[in-house]
Amino acid sequence: MSVLQGAIVHVRESLAGTDKKFYIYCLILIIIAFLGLGGSITALAEGHVHSNMSDMVPWGVFISGLAFFIGLSAGATMVGLLIHGFGREDYHPVGTRAILIGLMSIFAAMGCVMMDVGNPFRAMKIPFLLRNETSMFFISSTSYMGFMTLLMAELIMTIKVTLGKASSKDKKIGKLLGIIAVPYALIVVHSFTGTIFGVVKAREMWNTPLLPVHFVTSALASGFALVILVTILTSWVNRKDLVSRETYNHMGIMLCFFLIATVFLDTFDYLIISYSGTEEGLETWHLLTGRYLPTLLINMVGLYGALAIVSFRKYRTPKGLLYASSITIIAIAAYRINLISIGQLVPLYHELGEIHYVPNIHEIAPFIGLVAMLMFLYAVLTKVLPLEDKVH
Amino acid sequence: MIKLTAIAGAGAVMPRPEEAYGGMFEAIAEKISQGIKGTIGKEVLTPLPVKGAKFAMVIDLGLCIGCRRCSYACKLENNVPDSINPPYIMVFETRYRPGQIIGVNKPVESHINGNGLLYTKLRKDRMYMPVQCNHCDDPPCAKVCPTKATYKSPDGIVMMDYNKCIGCRYCMAACPYNARRFNWSKPEILSDKVNPLVPVRTDGVVEKCTFCVHRTRRGRTTRCVEACPNRARTFGNLNDPNSAISKLLSSERYFRLKVGLNTGPQIWYLTSKKEKPMRWYKPVPISPDIRGLKQ
Numbered sequence: 001m002s003v004l005q006g007a008i009v010h011v012r013e014s015l016a017g018t019d020k021k022f023y024i025y026c027l028i029l030i031i032i033a034f035l036g037l038g039g040s041i042t043a044l045a046e047g048h049v050h051s052n053m054s055d056m057v058p059w060g061v062f063i064s065g066l067a068f069f070i071g072l073s074a075g076a077t078m079v080g081l082l083i084h085g086f087g088r089e090d091y092h093p094v095g096t097r098a099i100l101i102g103l104m105s106i107f108a109a110m111g112c113v114m115m116d117v118g119n120p121f122r123a124m125k126i127p128f129l130l131r132n133e134t135s136m137f138f139i140s141s142t143s144y145m146g147f148m149t150l151l152m153a154e155l156i157m158t159i160k161v162t163l164g165k166a167s168s169k170d171k172k173i174g175k176l177l178g179i180i181a182v183p184y185a186l187i188v189v190h191s192f193t194g195t196i197f198g199v200v201k202a203r204e205m206w207n208t209p210l211l212p213v214h215f216v217t218s219a220l221a222s223g224f225a226l227v228i229l230v231t232i233l234t235s236w237v238n239r240k241d242l243v244s245r246e247t248y249n250h251m252g253i254m255l256c257f258f259l260i261a262t263v264f265l266d267t268f269d270y271l272i273i274s275y276s277g278t279e280e281g282l283e284t285w286h287l288l289t290g291r292y293l294p295t296l297l298i299n300m301v302g303l304y305g306a307l308a309i310v311s312f313r314k315y316r317t318p319k320g321l322l323y324a325s326s327i328t329i330i331a332i333a334a335y336r337i338n339l340i341s342i343g344q345l346v347p348l349y350h351e352l353g354e355i356h357y358v359p360n361i362h363e364i365a366p367f368i369g370l371v372a373m374l375m376f377l378y379a380v381l382t383k384v385l386p387l388e389d390k391v392h
Numbered sequence: 393m394i395k396l397t398a399i400a401g402a403g404a405v406m407p408r409p410e411e412a413y414g415g416m417f418e419a420i421a422e423k424i425s426q427g428i429k430g431t432i433g434k435e436v437l438t439p440l441p442v443k444g445a446k447f448a449m450v451i452d453l454g455l456c457i458g459c460r461r462c463s464y465a466c467k468l469e470n471n472v473p474d475s476i477n478p479p480y481i482m483v484f485e486t487r488y489r490p491g492q493i494i495g496v497n498k499p500v501e502s503h504i505n506g507n508g509l510l511y512t513k514l515r516k517d518r519m520y521m522p523v524q525c526n527h528c529d530d531p532p533c534a535k536v537c538p539t540k541a542t543y544k545s546p547d548g549i550v551m552m553d554y555n556k557c558i559g560c561r562y563c564m565a566a567c568p569y570n571a572r573r574f575n576w577s578k579p580e581i582l583s584d585k586v587n588p589l590v591p592v593r594t595d596g597v598v599e600k601c602t603f604c605v606h607r608t609r610r611g612r613t614t615r616c617v618e619a620c621p622n623r624a625r626t627f628g629n630l631n632d633p634n635s636a637i638s639k640l641l642s643s644e645r646y647f648r649l650k651v652g653l654n655t656g657p658q659i660w661y662l663t664s665k666k667e668k669p670m671r672w673y674k675p676v677p678i679s680p681d682i683r684g685l686k687q
Contacts, residue, residue, distance in 0.1 A: 118559015
């Protein structure tokens with residue numbers, strides 16, 4: 001029996017006896033993905049002519065998506081560190097799921113880049129045939145490939161351990177990968193993603209050395225929030241808690257720390273902008289408190305609200321954490337939108353007048369299609385792969 | 393996506409599927425081939441950099457009458473399609489008289505009333521300011537380009553290699569002068585209007601002013617300099633002390649845009665007042681539908 005046949009048999013066996021609701025869920029995701037990705041094929045053939053991006057606002061929803069999804073991948077590394085670095089065995093049931101979430105997030109980020117660039121086939125030559133070592137885009141995209149490889153290796157090792165087929169060497173490698181992934185993700189992946197924007201001295205809102213730090217803290221908050229959210233939703237679907245109440249409490253404490261750092265940076269970021277006397281600073285503040293007030297409120301009220309929930313032990317329950325993690329993810333998405341959009345909406349010349357950008361259906365549809373496709377992939381993989389909670 | 397191609401009588405005539413999708417598949421196949429081969433259309437050889445030269449341009453704001461002939465000539469010379477709007481050279485009409493204090497509390501209000509780019513009438517009491525690629529000494533666009541599609545030539549020209557551009561638009565986000573243009577759609581230029589010395593671009597790549605490299609490296613001046621009816625523009629070699637540009641810069645007051653960013657822009661603006669014979673020239677109209685700007 002060939003490998004392919006073996007894989008097909010395994011998939012069939014894994015899906016045997018699956019609830020009908022699962023297939024309906026998958027079907028809905030496939031339809032959304034099909035419709036959305038159809039839009040990206042049109043964009044590939046005709047260019048981004050139908051989008052609302054312009055020479056004044058060259059980066060739209062896809063680059064916001066890149067910054068957001070890269071952040072979401074941080075959860076995987078944190079869970080890996082908790083298990084392998086700090087010996088928190090109670091996190092084991094979510095270990096493989098966290099790695100899968102990390103991988104899906106990285107795929108989403110790479111997908112956003114590929115849908116955004118004008119010539120994705122040529123972009124695939126990076127970093128082998130085309131490269132510029134001074135470009136943060138080059139460094140970041142190369143680091144994403146490294147991160148993807150690292151997470152894949154970690155996934156294989158975790159599966160081996162789960163199946164009980166891991167030798168002591170495999171276990172050591174798995175542990176090492178789990179620990180290495182943290183500095184790699186934080187120092188290389190997230191910091192350099194922040195640096196993509198931080199080095200742009202033409203845009204005052206972006207050009208700050210604090211941006212990489214901000215990307216690290218917000219990545220940790222949103223990434224860990226996503227792990228919590230998936231843990232709760234999986235427990236809810238399976239009608240069985242994946243982790244104990246004590247682990248939920250610990251998850252809440254972890255999220256609390258990440259939120260404190262993010263809230264601190266966000267608050268002082270906005271405070272400094274409000275005091276800015278430069279023309280660009282004033283314009284940025286005007287946009288933040290004008291056209292972008294809803295996203296500013298979602299960002300700030302959301303972060304403070306989530307922080308308030310996880311600060312109290314009595315709210316660090318699955319229900320409380322469900323609210324806190326959802327709000328955190330939405331609040332950080334709002335921050336990413338504010339950062340990327342407003343950074344470009346401040347005109348580089350007075351005389352250009354008011355610059356506008358609101359993503360239209362030609363940008364949003366492929367974006368949603370990509371997310372649906374990866375949610376489908378995640379759903380299938382969690383069925384097919386031997387996860388800890390299924391095996392034990 | 394199926395497109396409605398014509399409406400006949402009471403019913404809509406829809407194209408056959410192979411017609412509707414054929415163009416799309418061809419376009420994607422073309423993109424794949426461009427990605428693999430790395431070349432776009434007919435290769436046009438660019439002359440080699442001029443040894444020992446440092447090209448720059450002086451624009452005399454005292455002489456600029458805002459007629460936009462430079463912008464229009466540049467567009468024709470460099471095969472810039474209509475879909476690229478504004479063209480490489482934007483001409484601003486300044487609304488403030490010298491010495492007037494702009495309200496520092498709400499500078500935003502000045503943006504709301506209209507667009508300094510879209511004026512209709514030449515006025516002697518206004519200043520006109522053409523802006524374009526500044527061919528910086530330390531170009532942020534070249535630093536951030538992930539593929540080295542943008543690079544600084546030894547003779548000072550910031551160049552584009554369209555065969556390397558992946559269309560990530562990082563250079564556009566990084567350029568402080570808003571000098572770069574992206575081909576959001578496939579550029580269409582009538583074949584009899586194509587300048588064979590300049591490569592025709594495709595959709596998905598960024599383009600910009602090249603100081604008319606096909607002319608200047610062959611000893612000629614840029615097309616915008618030739619087209620200016622009031623000789624407001626001077627192009628030349630800064631390393632040559634006897635060049636017109638060097639003499640102008642040693643004798644007149646000048647400024648450069650956003651020098652605080654330390655990019656070393658090589659468009660120098662002269663500021664002394666001069667008599668402008670404006671009544672002889674009518675402005676070349678520009679299309680008002682600029683993407684992203686509120687009209």
